[in-house]
Amino acid sequence: MSPPTKEGNDVMLPGSNSPIPIAHGPMLSSLDYDEVMGEYRAKVSVDCPSVTHAIADSVASILGKDACDIPPLAETVDPDALNQLFRDSPLGPQGRRLTFTYEAFEVTVSSNGTLRLRR
Numbered sequence: 001m002s003p004p005t006k007e008g009n010d011v012m013l014p015g016s017n018s019p020i021p022i023a024h025g026p027m028l029s030s031l032d033y034d035e036v037m038g039e040y041r042a043k044v045s046v047d048c049p050s051v052t053h054a055i056a057d058s059v060a061s062i063l064g065k066d067a068c069d070i071p072p073l074a075e076t077v078d079p080d081a082l083n084q085l086f087r088d089s090p091l092g093p094q095g096r097r098l099t100f101t102y103e104a105f106e107v108t109v110s111s112n113g114t115l116r117l118r119r
Contacts, residue, residue, distance in 0.1 A: 027057035039118040051086045051109055052079040058115050059103050076102045086111055 029045045040062055044054040052073050060067040073079055077100055085096060086109060095111030108116040 027054045031058060031061055039116050042115040044113040044115065050083045052083055054115060055102065055107060055109070058117060059105060062117065070103055073102060076100060
């Protein structure tokens, strides 16, 4: 699969005719595509109630869908356990990290508030 292309502040997915705007909602403070690494990187907003909300928001934004229109994260991981794991973890690059597959993305959650999503 070819990487997305950028058009201004939008990301264009291969084979897509419409750009997907970079997310700036209450769950994420940013969502960018790193062409060198071939992955999306999202920064969780300080106002986000849980990491599971941020994951759903990231995947939905990349796919150009509403978070309600993708399968529940609970079909892949235990959302309560995931939230608990990252709720009180130390911030910083040496903190906790977890990787799992959700909606054809390899999702890596880091305790520094970064999500990495790779197809």
